Amino acid sequence: MKRFYFPLFFLFISAGILTGCSDPLKDLDIRVDTNVFKYSAVVEVKSSTGEPLSNATVTLRGQDADKIYNAEGKKSFTVSGGMILLNLDPKVVPQDGNPIKFNVDVAANNFMPVSIPVIISKENKSTMVSAIMINKNSLPQGMAVKTSAVSLGANGTTTAPVTINTNTGSGVTETVSIALPTGTQFKDASGNIISAGALSVSTLVANTSSNDVQELFPGGGLSLSEVKSASGGSTSGTFLPAALTEISMSAGNTPVKTFNQPIEVTLQLDQNYLNPVTNAVVKAGDQLQILSYSNDQGVWAQEGTGTVVNLAGKLALKLSTTHLTWFSAGSLVADCSNTYQVKFAATWLSNGSTHPVGYKVFSVANGSKDKQLSAGTFTVTNGTEASISKLPSSAVIIAYYDIEGNELAAQSVQNPCNISGVQAVTLNTSPISGNPKVTMQLYVRCPKNTQAVTLLPTFYLYYKDAGAPASSFKMLGTVTKGYISTTLLSTSKNYDFKAVWGSYVKYASNKQVSQDNTATVGDGSGELIGTIAGATNLEMLKEVCSENGY
Amino acid sequence: MRKLLILPMVLLFATTMVAQNQDDASAQKFALGIQGGTQGLGINGAYAFTNQLGLRLSTNMASFGMSDVRSWNSNEYNLDMKSKFSNAMLQAEYRPFNFANESRFLQKLAVTAGAAYFFKSKANATGTPSNNYALGDLTINKEDIGTIQTETKWKSFAPYAGLGLRQMKIKNKLSLNADLGSHYLSSPDVTLTGDKQLSGNESNQAILQNNLSSYRWLPVVQLGLSYQL
Numbered sequence: 001m002k003r004f005y006f007p008l009f010f011l012f013i014s015a016g017i018l019t020g021c022s023d024p025l026k027d028l029d030i031r032v033d034t035n036v037f038k039y040s041a042v043v044e045v046k047s048s049t050g051e052p053l054s055n056a057t058v059t060l061r062g063q064d065a066d067k068i069y070n071a072e073g074k075k076s077f078t079v080s081g082g083m084i085l086l087n088l089d090p091k092v093v094p095q096d097g098n099p100i101k102f103n104v105d106v107a108a109n110n111f112m113p114v115s116i117p118v119i120i121s122k123e124n125k126s127t128m129v130s131a132i133m134i135n136k137n138s139l140p141q142g143m144a145v146k147t148s149a150v151s152l153g154a155n156g157t158t159t160a161p162v163t164i165n166t167n168t169g170s171g172v173t174e175t176v177s178i179a180l181p182t183g184t185q186f187k188d189a190s191g192n193i194i195s196a197g198a199l200s201v202s203t204l205v206a207n208t209s210s211n212d213v214q215e216l217f218p219g220g221g222l223s224l225s226e227v228k229s230a231s232g233g234s235t236s237g238t239f240l241p242a243a244l245t246e247i248s249m250s251a252g253n254t255p256v257k258t259f260n261q262p263i264e265v266t267l268q269l270d271q272n273y274l275n276p277v278t279n280a281v282v283k284a285g286d287q288l289q290i291l292s293y294s295n296d297q298g299v300w301a302q303e304g305t306g307t308v309v310n311l312a313g314k315l316a317l318k319l320s321t322t323h324l325t326w327f328s329a330g331s332l333v334a335d336c337s338n339t340y341q342v343k344f345a346a347t348w349l350s351n352g353s354t355h356p357v358g359y360k361v362f363s364v365a366n367g368s369k370d371k372q373l374s375a376g377t378f379t380v381t382n383g384t385e386a387s388i389s390k391l392p393s394s395a396v397i398i399a400y401y402d403i404e405g406n407e408l409a410a411q412s413v414q415n416p417c418n419i420s421g422v423q424a425v426t427l428n429t430s431p432i433s434g435n436p437k438v439t440m441q442l443y444v445r446c447p448k449n450t451q452a453v454t455l456l457p458t459f460y461l462y463y464k465d466a467g468a469p470a471s472s473f474k475m476l477g478t479v480t481k482g483y484i485s486t487t488l489l490s491t492s493k494n495y496d497f498k499a500v501w502g503s504y505v506k507y508a509s510n511k512q513v514s515q516d517n518t519a520t521v522g523d524g525s526g527e528l529i530g531t532i533a534g535a536t537n538l539e540m541l542k543e544v545c546s547e548n549g550y
Numbered sequence: 551m552r553k554l555l556i557l558p559m560v561l562l563f564a565t566t567m568v569a570q571n572q573d574d575a576s577a578q579k580f581a582l583g584i585q586g587g588t589q590g591l592g593i594n595g596a597y598a599f600t601n602q603l604g605l606r607l608s609t610n611m612a613s614f615g616m617s618d619v620r621s622w623n624s625n626e627y628n629l630d631m632k633s634k635f636s637n638a639m640l641q642a643e644y645r646p647f648n649f650a651n652e653s654r655f656l657q658k659l660a661v662t663a664g665a666a667y668f669f670k671s672k673a674n675a676t677g678t679p680s681n682n683y684a685l686g687d688l689t690i691n692k693e694d695i696g697t698i699q700t701e702t703k704w705k706s707f708a709p710y711a712g713l714g715l716r717q718m719k720i721k722n723k724l725s726l727n728a729d730l731g732s733h734y735l736s737s738p739d740v741t742l743t744g745d746k747q748l749s750g751n752e753s754n755q756a757i758l759q760n761n762l763s764s765y766r767w768l769p770v771v772q773l774g775l776s777y778q779l
Contacts, residue, residue: 073684
């Protein structure tokens with residue numbers, strides 16, 4: 001063996017070892033999933049007339065408001081794509097009997113402000129609530145407004161007794177009468193007398209027997225999380241209204257807040273109102289509670305009680321007040337301290353697919369559903385457990401619906417406060433359950449990159465029939481890591497989709513799905529960039545990619 | 551696995567017994583030894599057929615670890631890496647210049663070639679965030695972010711080639727051996743998993759697999775003591 005072979009052999013081995021030792025971690029792209037939240041809530045904000053809201057102001061308040069963040073971990077909240085996304089601080093976990101509570105206040109031009117109570121309980125990791133905002137310029141059926149003009153004397157004073165009466169119509173069967181005595185003066189928010197020659201009075205009257213109106217009840221529904229008492233304390237409960245009105249006035253162009261002397265308001269009642277105290281139809285001599293609601297504070301307050309009287313053949317209740325706001329007459333029923341726990345049996349959802357099952361809680365009259373007290377939505381698969389809190393201490397019917405509004409089950413509960421343990425709820429097969437299981441996998445590729453993004457944020461996906469009005473968008477579900485499976489879609493129809501991620505909203509129109517769908521968002525050939533404002537979407541994609549280091 | 555570990559021990563024991571059963575005529579042909587180096591620690595038995603040709607059976611066990619800090623997307627991670635290798639190795643040794651007229655260095659020089667059976671040949675790495683994670687106004691504790699785990703495994707069989715220096719006398723029958731060479735491993739199989747907020751990074755597995763595909767040379771640099779029977 002030639003001696004020079006040895007150094008060659010040594011060099012060969014050394015070279016092999018050295019060339020094999022490139023950086024093993026080269027090109028790795030390790031990222032932190034920013035979906036850090038364990039509990040979230042979605043407030044679906046709808047207008048009473050269906051059009052989307054813009055430039056809405058969102059404010060959170062209440063005992064746990066400081067624990068709530070948006071998807072970016074910040075304290076600013078907006079209505080995006082008709083949704084407000086709220087996330088609980090991941091270090092906080094709701095405890096049994098001690099859920100997270102806060103209120104979401106939403107205000108927008110030309111809409112009456114709403115304050116929606118949100119409760120995040122230990123069982124419900126994804127809470128959904130609705131906020132319906134009343135368009136002042138286009139009231140829904142069951143609500144009517146009357147605007148009246150009153151001439152004022154010197155120093156903005158009524159010179160004679162003034163009576164304003166509303167009319168029935170537009171689904172409203174009750175009236176409201178306002179009596180301003182002689183010498184009434186009108187004060188602004190600072191308590192100063194307004195000196196004006198004319199007074200404008202706006203009186204909104206609602207038909208409290210309409211379930212549509214009950215959804216629009218100030219505060220987000222009839223389940224009231226806080227009712228201030230005259231003594232300064234507070235209570236909570238479910239309010240069963242017999243009358244509801246909102247009175248506002250302006251003298252000149254200055255809003256009126258208070259008066260120098262009481263005015264009298266006569267509320268005509270729902271003549272078929274079932275008084276939960278007597279468990280009989282309301283009659284003259286019954287005592288009803290009077291509540292007022294402050295839009296500024298988002299809280300109901302007890303104004304006292306009134307006696308039902310018969311005025312010209314109509315049952316009514318008179319109240320005396322020195323301020324203007326929402327007024328309602330009815331009965332406040334105490335809430336149960338326990339939560340009502342349910343477990344769903346849905347064999348038609350046993351293949352791992354989920355369905356957004358809505359529930360509505362009704363009071364009971366003559367063994368049937370009466371007033372809608374509260375509502376919500378659960379994401380359900382076979383075996384899902386959930387809970388409903390703040391049921392009243394009176395008989396209720398809880399009905400469950402599929403996303404198309406088909407009733408799947410109903411439970412009659414005589415005394416919800418006595419119920420313990422988990423109640424089985426068997427959901428009948430939904431008429432829309434015949435759809436095949438459709439899976440959708442979405443990838444995102446940032447411009448200039450060849451590979452898809454490794455971690456996608458969780459976002460919400462809505463759908464509607466192609467070409468249907470924007471108000472008919474319904475939630476399809478939560479898209480986790482770009483993936484969702486559903487039985488809500490037919491493979492033989494075209495749909496419009498809306499995706500909402502943080503403050504971003506994207507639309508894809510007129511798409512037909514197959515059972516297995518894969519798509520990539522990007523600017524390349526065959527990739528999706530959105531069918532509405534594609535150029536804007538591309539800029540949005542570039543911006544988000546840049547923010548995230550892609 | 552226990553059976554696999556017993557196998558080289560039995561082979562070594564058998565070799566030793568064969569050596570012990572030889573009469574004095576075969577003295578100096580058998581040797582037993584220990585070695586240490588990049589393969590860790592081990593024992594060996596050798597048999598010399600001639601002055602130039604011999605056979606060596608050895609077993610080795612090594613466990614190494616190291617730490618590093620790496621940063622991805624502005625987040626630092628502490629990397630804790632550990633490797634474990636244990637094998638039984640059979641190699642032929644050829645000493646082409648083992649003649650009296652050659653220099654003493656060349657007489658000791660040996661070309662070695664053989665194969666190893668690895669009972670264990672894997673490397674693990676764990677990445678944990680060095681710092682808390684900021685998401686807007688929120689701070690996520692680093693313990694809640696999760697970990698990245700990788701495991702790299704090579705197949706059991708690997709050829710070996712190298713150079714050695716043999717029978718550098720220390721005292722009487724005790725001598726020093728030296729080896730320089732390399733195993734040529736299979737292309738490794740790599741798995742990468744993440745948990746908690748680091749789950750979803752599995753797409754990096756293909757990149758890591760590709761990066762480690764050239765990690766096939768396992769260098770051997772070791773010294774040993776040998777006792778002639």
